[in-house]
Structure formats: structure tokens, C-alpha cells
Amino acid sequence: MADQAGSKNAPAGNAAFCESPQVYDRDASAIASLVDNTKLDVKSPTDVFLSITKSLIAGGVAGGVSRTAVAPLERLKILLQVQNSQNARYKGMFQGLRTIWNTEGVKGFFIGNGVNCARIVPNSAVKFLSYEHAANAILWAYRRETGDSEAELNPVLRLGAGACAGIIAMSATYPMDMIRGRLTVQTKGSESSYNGMLHAARTIVRMEGWQALYKGWLPSVIGVVPYVGLNFAVYESLKDYIVKEEPFGPVPGSELAVLTKLGCGAVAGATGQTVAYPLDVIRRRMQMGGWYTTTINGQKVQVHYNGMLDAFSQTVKKEGFTALYKGLVPNSVKVVPSIALAFVTYEIMKDLMTLEYRITD
Structure with missing residues (x-):
């Protein structure tokens, strides 16, 4: 009952x-x-290890090839960033490349490229893998919050995931980037010089302390948010827009042509680096602070900065606002071929290694 x-x-x-x-x-x-x-697909530890290893190799080779191809422009960009406008040795892209050729020969174009390529493997691996995990975590939280199982990441959420990935990757490889900057800037006859990456690391730690390896870290953290964040956000948002809106006509399936992806990557790279470029200039100058000398009114002066704001203040006061964009032209010129080569090389490596996981997707 x-x-x-x-x-x-x-x-x-x-x-x-x-x-x-x-x-x-x-x-x-x-x-x-x-x-x-x-949720992520559950794989065995062996499958996960092989996938990550293949991704590291493919991404590392792609990054190394693309960076080596544009190494002359990369070095010229850094030289333009740190030189003083009152005693400018490099007065533009073509004149600067000729000066390097006449004074240092072919080797001068690739000074600092070895350490730059050496940091590409861990940087690319950490950055892309961090982005994937951050994006999945944010997407999971977003779907749970909205109750919509079909929800997708919007540009703002992608910006957040990209910012997280950029900060993690940049922090993990920052000492190598700092050493690369000093190796790149040293020229024939420099008062201070290093005989390679390891010698530079030992000398910097002995003479300036281990904390010197993180000079310019703060503006780098601030700059990586719009730079890497915008790279991922603009790139993926453009791809989604083209697939869904079909502005250039029907798109077969959901796969875009390689040239279309290259165009999306070029726009993303140009947008991110233009917005974050002033912070990159300040980061380089802080890295070089106390290490190199410049000539002002006929006298050699050793450059020192008491932090990020002081570096901004000194740069703008002595050289004007445009100094924050020194080297932007060669940096912009190298964006398209660098991205193009990275994509093509990665695709070749993916095919050779039968790689399932695609970093770029």
C-alpha cells in the first residue's frame, strides 16, 4: 500500500x-x-609519446628551415632595434644588408641563427601543445557554463588560449632568446664578444648573475599576449570565416587550400607583430643594457636601463616615438616567407612521418 x-x-x-x-x-x-x-581522445602512453615526438621533430624542422631562410632579415631587424639614431650605422633594409655583406661577409647574415634555431624546437613544441591544451580547457569550461555542447571558441577565447601558450613558451625558452640577441648584435670589433652559445651563457652568469638571463622578461610577457594571442585568434578566426561565410565562393568540405592557409597566417602574423612590436624593441634594448656602447655627440656611452618604463622613456625622449618601430620593415618583409616555408616544410615532414596530429590545426 x-x-x-x-x-x-x-x-x-x-x-x-x-x-x-x-x-x-x-x-x-x-x-x-x-x-x-x-574531452580529449584517450591514448596509450606509447601513442602519446610517439605523437609528441613526431610533432617536436616536424615543428622543429619547419621552424629551423623557415628561420634560417629569413636569418639575414632577422639579424638586421635586431641591429636596427638596438642602434642609436644619432649614430646610425644601418639606415634601412637594403643599405643595412649591404653593410653586413661588406663588413662581415656571408657569415654575418647568420650570426646568432644557430641559437635561434636551437630554441625553435622547444619553443614551438611548448607553444602549440600549450595552446591546444589551453584551448580545450577553455572550450570545456565554456560549453559547461553555457550548456551548449556545440559551442565553439570565439576570437576572445582564442586570444586567451594563445596568450597562455605564448607566456608559457616564452618563459621556458627566454634565456636562449636573450643569448641569441647578444650573439646577433655583436659585430666585428665589438668591445664585448662571445665565442658561442655556451660561452655566452657562462660569461653572462659569471659577470652579471643568473638573473641577467631574464633581462627584458616583463615587456616580453606583456608583448606576447597580443602577439601570440592575436596570431592564433586571427588565424583560426579567418579560417572559420572563410569556411562558414564563403566570401570567395564555395569552399569544398572544411579543408582550406594551402595558399589560403598561408594567407590567413600572413595576416595573423602581420597583425600580431605590428601591435606588439614596440614591446619587442624595448625587450631587445633591455637585454643589451649595460653590455653594449653607443656613440652620442662623438662620445661612447654605455647604455643602462632601470626597468621597462625607463627603457621606454629613454628611447622616446632621445630618439622619438618612431624608434619604437625600428626594424619593423625587414621584420614585416620576413613574415610572409617565414610562415610560408614553415607551413610547407611541416606538411612535407607530416607526410614523411605519417603524422596524425597537426600542430597548425
Whole structure:
């Protein structure tokens, strides 16, 4: 009787639930769909290790080839960033490249490129893998918050995921970037010189302390947010827009042509580096602070900065606002071929290694 009374007094919703198994099945399917769309595929430790290793190799080779191809422009950009406008030795892209050729020969174009390539493997691996995990975590939280299992990342969320990835990757490889900057800037006849990456690291730690390896870290952290964040946000948002809106006509399936992806990458790279470029200039100058001398009014002066704001203040006061964009032209010129070569090389490596996981996607 009690059971019958309980059944009679049960809420209508519960009675409907008990009498309609379809309702339960539908709700269970919705929950399963939400979980399936927000979790990563579970793989064995061996599969995960092989996937990460292949990604490291493919991304490292792609980064090394692309960076080596534009090494002359990369070095000229840094030389333009740190020189003083009152005694400018490099007065533009073509004149600067000729000066390097005449004074240092072919080797001068590739000074500092070895350490630059050496940091590409860990930087690319950490950056892209961090972005993937950050994006998945943000997407999971976003879908859970909205209750929409079909929700996708919007540009703002992609910007956040890219910023997280950039900060992690930059912090992990910053000492190598700092050493690369000094190796790149030293020229024939420099008062201070290093005989290679390891010698530079030992000398810097001995003479300036280990904290010197992180000079300019703060503006780098601030700059990496718009730079890497915009790279990922603009690139993926452009791809989504082209696929969904079809502004240039029908797009077969959901795969874009390589040239279209290159165009998206070029726009993303140009946008990110233009917005963050002044912070890159300040970062380089802080890295060189106290290490190199410049000539002002005929006298050699050793340059020192007491932090990021002081570096900004001194640069603008002595050289004007345009000094914050020194080297922007060669840096912009190298963006398109660098991205193009990175994509093509990665695709070749992916095919050779039958790689399932694609960093660029």
C-alpha cells in the first residue's frame, strides 16, 4: 500500500520519466554528447609519446628551415632595434644588408641563427601543445557554463588560449632568446664578444648573475599576449570565416587550400607583430643594457636601463616615438616567407612521418 501510495503521490514529471524510457535515453544522449565533445581522445602512453615526438621533430624542422631562410632579415631587424639614431650605422633594409655583406661577409647574415634555431624546437613544441591544451580547457569550461555542447571558441577565447601558450613558451625558452640577441648584435670589433652559445651563457652568469638571463622578461610577457594571442585568434578566426561565410565562393568540405592557409597566417602574423612590436624593441634594448656602447655627440656611452618604463622613456625622449618601430620593415618583409616555408616544410615532414596530429590545426 505504501508503495502504491508513493506511486500515486509521485510528481507527474517523475511518473512521466518512469513511464517514458525515451526521455531518459534522450537526456543520457545529450550528456554523453557534451562529454564526448569536450574531452580529449584517450591514448596509450606509447601513442602519446610517439605523437609528441613526431610533432617536436616536424615543428622543429619547419621552424629551423623557415628561420634560417629569413636569418639575414632577422639579424638586421635586431641591429636596427638596438642602434642609436644619432649614430646610425644601418639606415634601412637594403643599405643595412649591404653593410653586413661588406663588413662581415656571408657569415654575418647568420650570426646568432644557430641559437635561434636551437630554441625553435622547444619553443614551438611548448607553444602549440600549450595552446591546444589551453584551448580545450577553455572550450570545456565554456560549453559547461553555457550548456551548449556545440559551442565553439570565439576570437576572445582564442586570444586567451594563445596568450597562455605564448607566456608559457616564452618563459621556458627566454634565456636562449636573450643569448641569441647578444650573439646577433655583436659585430666585428665589438668591445664585448662571445665565442658561442655556451660561452655566452657562462660569461653572462659569471659577470652579471643568473638573473641577467631574464633581462627584458616583463615587456616580453606583456608583448606576447597580443602577439601570440592575436596570431592564433586571427588565424583560426579567418579560417572559420572563410569556411562558414564563403566570401570567395564555395569552399569544398572544411579543408582550406594551402595558399589560403598561408594567407590567413600572413595576416595573423602581420597583425600580431605590428601591435606588439614596440614591446619587442624595448625587450631587445633591455637585454643589451649595460653590455653594449653607443656613440652620442662623438662620445661612447654605455647604455643602462632601470626597468621597462625607463627603457621606454629613454628611447622616446632621445630618439622619438618612431624608434619604437625600428626594424619593423625587414621584420614585416620576413613574415610572409617565414610562415610560408614553415607551413610547407611541416606538411612535407607530416607526410614523411605519417603524422596524425597537426600542430597548425
